[in-house]
Amino acid sequence: MNPSLGALFGIHASERSCINERKLSSTICSVSSRQSLHFILCTVFFGFLWPLHLAAGSFPVLVDGNWLVNNKTHVVLDVRTRDEYTSGHWPQSRWAGFKELDWQVKRYGLPGYLPNEKQLSTLLGGLGLQGSEAIVVIGSAQHPERIAEAARIIWSLMMAGFQQVALLDGGIESLSVDVLVTEDPVVNPTVCSINLQQQYLADSLRVEGMLDDNGIVVDFRPTLYFEGYKRNSLVPMPGTILDAFGFPPKRLLEKKTGKFLSPDKIRLELEHYDISVKTAIATFGDTGVWGALGWFALHQILENPKARLYDGSMVEWIDRGNEVHDSTDDMGGPIG
Numbered sequence: 001m002n003p004s005l006g007a008l009f010g011i012h013a014s015e016r017s018c019i020n021e022r023k024l025s026s027t028i029c030s031v032s033s034r035q036s037l038h039f040i041l042c043t044v045f046f047g048f049l050w051p052l053h054l055a056a057g058s059f060p061v062l063v064d065g066n067w068l069v070n071n072k073t074h075v076v077l078d079v080r081t082r083d084e085y086t087s088g089h090w091p092q093s094r095w096a097g098f099k100e101l102d103w104q105v106k107r108y109g110l111p112g113y114l115p116n117e118k119q120l121s122t123l124l125g126g127l128g129l130q131g132s133e134a135i136v137v138i139g140s141a142q143h144p145e146r147i148a149e150a151a152r153i154i155w156s157l158m159m160a161g162f163q164q165v166a167l168l169d170g171g172i173e174s175l176s177v178d179v180l181v182t183e184d185p186v187v188n189p190t191v192c193s194i195n196l197q198q199q200y201l202a203d204s205l206r207v208e209g210m211l212d213d214n215g216i217v218v219d220f221r222p223t224l225y226f227e228g229y230k231r232n233s234l235v236p237m238p239g240t241i242l243d244a245f246g247f248p249p250k251r252l253l254e255k256k257t258g259k260f261l262s263p264d265k266i267r268l269e270l271e272h273y274d275i276s277v278k279t280a281i282a283t284f285g286d287t288g289v290w291g292a293l294g295w296f297a298l299h300q301i302l303e304n305p306k307a308r309l310y311d312g313s314m315v316e317w318i319d320r321g322n323e324v325h326d327s328t329d330d331m332g333g334p335i336g
Contacts, residue, residue, distance in 0.1 A: 059134055059164035061300040062260065065175045068168070074134040077127065079103075079153050080146075080172065088180035089172070090138055094187050096127055098139070098149040103156055104287065110315050111234055112287025117196055120160055125192035134164035141171030141258025144249045144293065148220075148285075152292035154300070155309055159201065160194040167296070170259040200299070202282040202308035204320055207241070216281045217244045217310075220294035225286070228326035232286040235314045239326030241284065247273050249290055252297050266297055277302050284310035284317075 060067065068076070068090065076093035078085050085095045102123055107113040115123060124131070135157060139150030150167055157165045168174065202210075207217055219240045224230040226246035228238035240246065251269045253260060260266070270277050281304065283294035288311045298307035310316075318324060 060166050061296075062169040063136060063166045064169055065179070068136065068175075074136055074164075075129065076136045076138060077153070078138045078172070079150055080138075080140050084140065084172075086182060086184075088177060088182060090175065090179070091181050092185045093138060094127055094185060096153070098153060103153060104289075108316075108319075110312070110319055112289075112311075112313065112315055114156055114159060114201075114288075114311050117194060120156070120196075121192045121194050124157075124160060124194065126189050128187040128190055129162075129192050130190050131161060131193040133162065134166075135162060136166045136168060138168045139171050141173050141253075144222075144253060144258070145289065147171065147253065147258055148249065148289045148293035151296035152289050155200060155292045155295055159197055160192075161197055170257050174257065174259070199305075200295075200308060202284075202310040204310070204312060204316055204322065206308070207282050207284075207310050207317070208322070210280065210282055211241075211243050216275060216279055217241055218275055218281060218283050218294055219244045219246045219285070220249050220283055220290045221246075221285045222250070222290075223248050228328045232314075235286050236318050237324060237326070238328065239324040240314070241317055242323035242325045244284075244325075245273060245275050247275060247294065249293050252293065260297065260301060263301055266301060270298075277304055279304075280306040280308075282308050282310045284313040286314050288313045 063071075072092075076090050077096040078089045078093040079096050079098045082095060082097055082100055085093075085097070089095070102115055102119065104112045105115045105119060107116070114120065129135075137150050137153050137157075139153075140146040150171070154165050154167055172180075209215070210217055219226045221240075222230075223246065225232065225238075226240050228240070231238040247270065252266055261269070267277050275281075277298060281298055283291040283298065285291040285293075288309055291309050291313055295307055295309040298304045
């Protein structure tokens with residue numbers, strides 16, 4: 001996928017825009033004034049519509065339950081656990097559990113990598129995908145890491161070449177339990193034709209080059225992991241990539257709902273941490289899950305085509321003997 005990401009829009013945004021324009025035309029004499037006011041009103045109007053529909057070409061990157069009701073022809077993948085799925089899921093959604101299926105595999109003796117092309121094709125074919133479908137991913141928004149898992153699958157699908165992929169904003173919790181079902185749909189395995197899209201991927205050499213060239217590399221793990229006070233069991237030592245920026249992932253999301261903040265708010269949050277949102281950026285975490293949350297915010301929501309996910313993340317970085325900074329070696333305690 002090489003999306004030229006569009007501007008904010010809502011359901012039937014073009015129709016609403018036309019109605020607004022006709023109303024403005026009847027009250028404003030000057031053409032230039034009408035155009036200026038129309039621009040201002042549209043900006044405000046679309047701002048109120050956030051966070052429901054962000055355009056990636058003609059397909060949104062974030063959707064809500066109403067959008068699902070009105071767009072039933074697309075494939076829906078539920079990436080929660082099997083038990084969660086069987087207790088209630090969106091009608092006709094296919095189970096694609098992140099932790100139980102091979103969305104991350106061991107490569108080079110290390111955990112957490114995107115499957116190779118053949119493995120990924122087999123996984124996607126088992127879900128009844130052929131390679132060109134429009135897909136909505138449903139996860140849970142109970143915790144930022146659950147949202148990161150869904151974002152990781154978005155990234156994986158786009159790496160495979162799917163060009164229309166959206167995330168249910170707010171997760172399964174945003175839907176009424178009345179619309180959920182327990183029956184499994186019939187899924188016929190097929191052959192999935194994929195072509196890995198390297199423009200979404202950063203490897204360790206690219207990250208090293210970015211650091212040498214004053215590029216931006218961002219650790220999207222929670223602060224205590226970035227600073228070295230906590231460590232994922234898969235990561236052999238605490239700390240972060242030397243000279244990387246740290247950004248608390250929870251600051252991308254609404255606290256109560258787990259929905260993404262508006263693009264303007266996300267931009268301000270990142271800039272508060274001295275992270276430029278328009279330049280080349282590599283995001284990472286322990287094994288590329290937390291990093292996928294940052295990548296989704298930067299690439300999909302903020303429309304930065306130069307944002308890449310460092311798949312190997314801390315596990316690979318340390319294995320290669322690269323430099324790590326552990327702030328517990330510094331004076332003082334954890335910040336925040």
